[in-house]
Amino acid sequence: MISVEEALAHVLALAKPLPTEEIPLAQAAGRVLAAPVVAGRDQPPFAASAMDGYAIADADPQPGARYRVIGESGAGHGFSGTLNPGQAVRIFTGAPVPSGGKRVIIQEDVTRTSDEIRLDVRLDTGLHIRPAGADFTVGDQLSAPRCLRPTDLALIAAMNSATVTVHRRPRVALIATGDELVMPGETPGPDQIIASNTFALKAMAESVGAEGRMLPIAADQEAALQEVLHLAQDADLIVTVGGASVGDHDLVGKVAENMGLDRAFYKVAMRPGKPLMAGRLGGSAMLGLPGNPVSSIVCGHIFMLPMLRAMQGLPAQPPAHARAELTCDLGPNGARAHYMRSRLSPGTGLPRITPFERQDSALLTILTEADALLLRPVGDGPRKAGEVVEYLPLQPAAG
Numbered sequence: 001m002i003s004v005e006e007a008l009a010h011v012l013a014l015a016k017p018l019p020t021e022e023i024p025l026a027q028a029a030g031r032v033l034a035a036p037v038v039a040g041r042d043q044p045p046f047a048a049s050a051m052d053g054y055a056i057a058d059a060d061p062q063p064g065a066r067y068r069v070i071g072e073s074g075a076g077h078g079f080s081g082t083l084n085p086g087q088a089v090r091i092f093t094g095a096p097v098p099s100g101g102k103r104v105i106i107q108e109d110v111t112r113t114s115d116e117i118r119l120d121v122r123l124d125t126g127l128h129i130r131p132a133g134a135d136f137t138v139g140d141q142l143s144a145p146r147c148l149r150p151t152d153l154a155l156i157a158a159m160n161s162a163t164v165t166v167h168r169r170p171r172v173a174l175i176a177t178g179d180e181l182v183m184p185g186e187t188p189g190p191d192q193i194i195a196s197n198t199f200a201l202k203a204m205a206e207s208v209g210a211e212g213r214m215l216p217i218a219a220d221q222e223a224a225l226q227e228v229l230h231l232a233q234d235a236d237l238i239v240t241v242g243g244a245s246v247g248d249h250d251l252v253g254k255v256a257e258n259m260g261l262d263r264a265f266y267k268v269a270m271r272p273g274k275p276l277m278a279g280r281l282g283g284s285a286m287l288g289l290p291g292n293p294v295s296s297i298v299c300g301h302i303f304m305l306p307m308l309r310a311m312q313g314l315p316a317q318p319p320a321h322a323r324a325e326l327t328c329d330l331g332p333n334g335a336r337a338h339y340m341r342s343r344l345s346p347g348t349g350l351p352r353i354t355p356f357e358r359q360d361s362a363l364l365t366i367l368t369e370a371d372a373l374l375l376r377p378v379g380d381g382p383r384k385a386g387e388v389v390e391y392l393p394l395q396p397a398a399g
């Protein structure tokens with residue numbers, strides 16, 4: 001058995017960044033930028049009014065002063081002349097400030113009569129002019145790698161890029177194995193259950209930008225498993241679920257090895273998830289997850305998601321841990337790192353964390369209630385309520 005850290009180093013070594021492609025900006029949310037975006041213009045490209053009002057050539061006008069209105073500057077069509085002392089230009093938000101303009105007086109502070117304005121006695125203090133390039137200037141960059149958020153897309157659009165260069169989405173093939181499994185909606189036989197794990201794993205993969213494809217369930221026969229693994233040949237990552245342990249029907253390692261699997265490791269000192277394997281099968285990375293629902297999903301968080309991020313060019317790094325205050329005493333931990341399904345609650349400084357009583361790796365109901373995995377390192381001693389511990393955040397629990 002190897003440690004979680006060693007296993008992570010192996011799986012991340014299997015996850016090389018995928019080739020890049022150029023895609024339309026409107027389809028780029030959640031994709032990982034592979035090349036920096038460079039601003040081709042200044043924003044704003046001219047000094048622009050921040051308010052509706054009147055531009056004047058005076059930065060510090062006398063309260064009550066009068067000006068003659070000589071023209072208008074609107075967004076998209078500015079005023080081409082020059083402002084001189086004693087003159088004003090009617091101006092609107094986003095419009096270019098005319099040459100000579102020093103300040104915009106908001107229209108609420110002005111009384112207009114025909115083509116003359118009179119300033120109020122009390123004026124607000126702002127100049128209300130956004131200098132050219134206040135947001136960004138030619139050559140400014142949005143650097144890569146970066147997972148593109150909605151706001152990033154607006155910035156890239158403002159920089160005048162219609163496309164972006166991103167890493168290709170990883171193709172993930174998900175294979176459930178076991179004679180006992182049928183798909184949801186089918187009628188299970190008396191000894192059968194419903195395949196569930198791959199639904200979570202597909203959604204998790206897609207949540208970090210991958211394309212998930214669920215392959216047919218593979219029965220516990222070498223030929224059946226081999227056939228389904230063949231269907232996965234074009235995947236960047238093959239994720240099998242089940243058949244990873246030592247039972248007579250646990251065939252995944254054997255069949256994959258017969259097909260040429262270059263196995264990086266088998267068995268990790270962790271709970272849940274001990275019978276985990278990984279390696280390279282043809283052009284694909286392969287992750288063989290244990291079948292117990294919680295084991296496979298926990299391993300998905302710890303190993304699959306970092307692999308998929310690294311394949312998209314993000315830094316190859318383990319999932320980030322956070323810290324919380326324990327609400328109860330815990331006994332000593334054993335020889336495997338324990339990822340305890342837990343619930344977070346607000347604390348005064350750090351959040352508080354409470355592990356569930358029942359930690360069986362078959363209990364999906366508990367995992368759906370959990371929003372954190374409390375991390376008990378190998379050989380960790382007993383812990384007292386109030387101590388600070390590390391955890392891995394999961395998605396917020398429902399409700």
Ligand SMILES: Nc1nc2c(c(=O)[nH]1)N[C@H]1C(S)=C(S)[C@@H](COP(=O)(O)OP(=O)(O)OC[C@H]3O[C@@H](n4cnc5c(N)ncnc54)[C@H](O)[C@@H]3O)O[C@H]1N2
Nearest residue numbers: 176195196197241242243244245250274290291292293295
């Ligand atoms: N003698 C030993 N037995 C077991 C060991 C061991 O070290 N020695 N390890 C145990 C641990 S820990 C785990 S985890 C499981 C993992 O075994 P497998 O990966 O071979 O998984 P299966 O036996 O195929 O299935 C285990 C369990 O999960 C259910 N399952 C499988 N796939 C799915 C799916 N897609 N959706 C829902 N449920 C699934 C399956 O029916 C079994 O109940 O081995 C222990 N045994």
Ligand code: MOO
Nearest residue numbers: 272273274295361
């Ligand atoms: O490792 Mo198993 O995943 O403990 O149930």
